[in-house]
Amino acid sequence: MSYTVQMENKKSETGQRDLVKVNVRRTSIKVISILIFLFIWYLVVHFNIQWPLQFGNLPKPTEIIITWLQKFGEIDYYINISVSLFRVLAGILLGLFTSVPIGMWIGLSHNKISEGIFTILELFRPIPLIAYLPVAMLLFHTIESSIIFITLIGAFFPILINTMDATRQVSPTLIQAARCLGSGRTHLISRVYLPAVLSQLFTGLSVGVSASWMGVITAEMMSGKTGIGYATWQAYQLMDYHNSIIGMFTIGILGYVSVAFVRLIEKQIIKWQ
Amino acid sequence: MSVEIHNVTKSFKVGTEEVIALDRISLSIKEKEFLCLLGPSGCGKSTLLKLIAGIDQPDDGEILFDGQRVREPSKERGVVFQDYALFPWLTVRKNILFGLELAKVDPHKKKSILDEYLQLFELHEAADLYPNQLSGGMKQRVAIARALCLKPELLLLDEPFAALDPFLRQKLQDELLRIWNVEKITFILVTHDIEEAIYLADRIVVLTPKPGKINEVIPVHLPRPRSRTDSHFIEIRNRIIRLLNPQSTNDSEVTNKITMSAGIP
Numbered sequence: 001m002s003y004t005v006q007m008e009n010k011k012s013e014t015g016q017r018d019l020v021k022v023n024v025r026r027t028s029i030k031v032i033s034i035l036i037f038l039f040i041w042y043l044v045v046h047f048n049i050q051w052p053l054q055f056g057n058l059p060k061p062t063e064i065i066i067t068w069l070q071k072f073g074e075i076d077y078y079i080n081i082s083v084s085l086f087r088v089l090a091g092i093l094l095g096l097f098t099s100v101p102i103g104m105w106i107g108l109s110h111n112k113i114s115e116g117i118f119t120i121l122e123l124f125r126p127i128p129l130i131a132y133l134p135v136a137m138l139l140f141h142t143i144e145s146s147i148i149f150i151t152l153i154g155a156f157f158p159i160l161i162n163t164m165d166a167t168r169q170v171s172p173t174l175i176q177a178a179r180c181l182g183s184g185r186t187h188l189i190s191r192v193y194l195p196a197v198l199s200q201l202f203t204g205l206s207v208g209v210s211a212s213w214m215g216v217i218t219a220e221m222m223s224g225k226t227g228i229g230y231a232t233w234q235a236y237q238l239m240d241y242h243n244s245i246i247g248m249f250t251i252g253i254l255g256y257v258s259v260a261f262v263r264l265i266e267k268q269i270i271k272w273q
Numbered sequence: 274m275s276v277e278i279h280n281v282t283k284s285f286k287v288g289t290e291e292v293i294a295l296d297r298i299s300l301s302i303k304e305k306e307f308l309c310l311l312g313p314s315g316c317g318k319s320t321l322l323k324l325i326a327g328i329d330q331p332d333d334g335e336i337l338f339d340g341q342r343v344r345e346p347s348k349e350r351g352v353v354f355q356d357y358a359l360f361p362w363l364t365v366r367k368n369i370l371f372g373l374e375l376a377k378v379d380p381h382k383k384k385s386i387l388d389e390y391l392q393l394f395e396l397h398e399a400a401d402l403y404p405n406q407l408s409g410g411m412k413q414r415v416a417i418a419r420a421l422c423l424k425p426e427l428l429l430l431d432e433p434f435a436a437l438d439p440f441l442r443q444k445l446q447d448e449l450l451r452i453w454n455v456e457k458i459t460f461i462l463v464t465h466d467i468e469e470a471i472y473l474a475d476r477i478v479v480l481t482p483k484p485g486k487i488n489e490v491i492p493v494h495l496p497r498p499r500s501r502t503d504s505h506f507i508e509i510r511n512r513i514i515r516l517l518n519p520q521s522t523n524d525s526e527v528t529n530k531i532t533m534s535a536g537i538p
Contacts, residue, residue, distance in 0.1 A: 176328050177358035180346040181372035181423065191371075195362040272362045272403040 059242055067242045068249075076231075081250065084220065084227040087144075088212045088258065091151025095208060098152075099160040100201065104193060106160075107167025118164075125157050129215040133222055147219040147227075154211035162204030166197035199273065202266040206259050213255040228254070274426040274459055276302040276325060280334035283320055293484035294320040297334070300478060300487065302427075302461065307453055309474035310463045313517065317485025318463045319355075322429050325461065326352045338427075348372060351420030353430040357412040359404040365415050366391075366400040372423045390418040393455065410441045417449075421456060430462040434469070446472055450497065471509050472499050479516050488516050 038061045048056035071077045106114045129150050136146035170193055178192045220229030232247025283295040294317035302308055310318040323329045324336055327346045336343045338350065346352070359368050369390060373383050391397045394414040404412055413433055420428060433449075434442040446469060453460050464470050470477045471493055479488045491513065495505055 171356075171358070173354050173356060173358045174360065176323075176326075176346070177352065177354055178360075178371070179328070180326060180348070180350070180352040181419070182348045182375040183371075187375065192360070195360070198362070270362075272405065 059245065064242060064245055064249075068246050071243075071246060080226060080228045080231045081254065084216050084229060085254070087148050087216045087227065088151050088209070090148045091153075091212050091215070092155045092205075092209060094148070094152045095155030095159055095212070096205070099156045099204075100163050103160045103163030104167050104189065104197070107164040108193070121157075121160065125161075129154055129211070130218045130222070133219060136219075137223065143223055143225070147216060147224060150215040150219040151212040154213075154215035155205075155208035158207035158211060159201065159204040162200045162207075163197055166200035167193060170196045199266075199270055202262065202270070205266075206262045209258045209262055210255055213251070213258065217251055274304050275337075275339055276427065276459070277337040278302075278321075278325070278334070279337070281321070281324060281331045281336060282333040283317070283324065283329070283331050295324075295331070296484035296486050298485070298487055299334075300490075302459060303475075305457055305459055307450075307460045307473055307475045308462070309470035309477045310461065310480060311465070311467065311470040311477050311513070312480035312485075312488075313465060313482060315485075316480040316482040318465075318480050319431050320485070321480075322352075322431050322461065322463050325427075326350055326429050328352070348376065348423040349426050351423060351425035351428045353413075353416045353420050353428065353433050355432045355435055357404070357409075357416045359412055359415055359419075361404050364401050364403055365396055365407070368404070368415055369396075369419045369422055371419060376423060386422050390422045393452065394418045409437050410445060413437070413445060414448075417452065421452070425458065427459045427461065428456075430460065432463050432465065435465075442469070447498070449473065467510055467513050468501055471495075471506055471513075472501065477513070479513060481517065 041058070041061045044055035045058050045060045050056050102117075106118050132150055132153055133146070136149045137143075140146040140149060174192060174196065175188065178188055183192065216227065217229035217232075220227035221233040224230035228247060228250055232244050232251065235241075235243035235247055278298055278300040281295055281298045282293070284291050284293045286292075298317075298321060310321060312318050320329070324331050325338075325343065327343045327350065330344070338347075343350075360371065363371065366387065369387060370383065373386060378386070391400055394417070396411070396414060396418065399407060399411060399415075404415070407415070417428075417430075417433070430449075434445055437445065449460075449462075450473065462470075462473060474493050477491045477493060479491060480486065481488045491509065493509060495503065495509075499506060
């Protein structure tokens with residue numbers, strides 16, 4: 001048996017080396033593809049291409065990069081980013097604390113109340129985030145809370161559906177085994193159901209984070225006075241195209257980094273797969 | 274320790290059809306006995322095991338454990354499941370500790386029990402691995418260690434070696450007998466493998482399906498370690514084969530059919 005363990009250690013060592021290689025390859029593919037994209041962008045603007053789209057109207061990527069570098073020195077840029085980040089974070093945390101218990105409860109119970117609540121939730125789920133905005137404005141005293149409400153809705157449904165689904169799929173033998181070892185109801189939920197659904201919960205969370213970003217940007221564009229979404233829309237209305245493009249990319253990067261961050265936490269927590 | 278099974282009946286609904294898994298089963302299990310529940314699939318042997326464990330309740334009749342009616346699972350009755358049922362998010366060590374932590378055993382004693390079972394099952398080197406890093410045989414060892422460390426009076430095993438290859442299976446059968454000798458508690462093992470039952474058991478309860486009934490209880494008085502080629506061994510085997518297939522007269526043909534279905538080459 002010690003032999004099997006050694007074999008496994010050896011396997012994981014070579015596995016790690018392969019992993020480094022794969023990572024280097026992936027990163028270089030990413031960098032090269034971005035450079036190619038920027039180069040093509042430069043060419044279509046430089047030669048004033050007007051067909052099939054009016055590429056010539058766009059600013060050159062070099063101009064964007066120069067303006068962006070200046071932007072890094074402006075405090076407003078950081079304030080707008082932090083404001084949006086805070087709203088997304090608040091929405092996601094509120095979403096987690098509401099959707100995980102509700103999702104588990106619906107997944108575990110087979111009664112009329114949970115079925116009824118699920119039916120109501122299913123009616124709200126297909127509504128696009130932007131359509132919640134008028135109701136959110138009516139419901140909340142401040143614009144701030146209505147924006148956070150929109151981000152909460154964005155995070156809520158993907159986490160809910162994934163948690164519910166995963167709860168239903170927890171192996172019955174695992175539950176029986178835990179009960180035979182002395183596990184009671186609360187212990188079962190915290191020590192068996194929760195870790196068992198964690199992986200799928202994270203899948204829901206990454207989808208939820210993206211949806212939250214979409215929600216916050218929409219809400220800020222429609223009704224905000226602060227935030228990166230507001231700044232991007234404001235720049236467009238002032239015909240400051242450089243800054244609206246910078247805003248657009250900033251939003252993209254923020255969304256990308258947030259999802260990557262969620263995946264990183266997932267890897268730290270879920271070590272057994 | 275005593276287990277008394279009185280007139281236990283259990284049926285399931287399969288679609289619209291009512292299937293009687295167990296039909297008025299009565300059986301008493303002796304202290305420190307190694308009992309095998311043997312039968313083809315669908316004879317209700319796993320259902321009976323679940324009822325004894327308290328995971329499920331009989332429709333009729335009752336099961337008494339030390340004179341008390343079995344109503345829910347208890348740590349006095351350890352269970353080893355067919356698919357191991359290890360918690361994938363816990364290391365081997367923490368899987369074994371799962372029940373001990375609930376039992377609020379003091380830390381010093383907990384550690385000594387853990388060490389005892391890591392030793393007994395030769396799991397020391399695997400203690401910090403996760404279940405998906407283990408082979409089937411090692412998973413089964415962890416599952417048995419996890420059930421035994423709560424010091425149950427009875428260990429219930431549901432086809433523990435069904436998913437393992439025949440060589441490993443024989444090795445683990447010997448290991449199980451060794452553990453049984455160390456622990457000195459009652460083992461009830463469910464199997465569809467005739468040779469496994471004869472090799473391990475003090476008594477074999479032969480069950481037949483539709484409806485699930487006890488066909489016969491066969492005591493095995495052969496001294497251990499038993500030889501699978503011993504003439505008495507083969508005699509018992511042929512007797513069980515005839516019990517399970519009363520119509521058939523051609524022994525060798527039946528043997529082939531049954532051992533093949535039991536997964537022995």
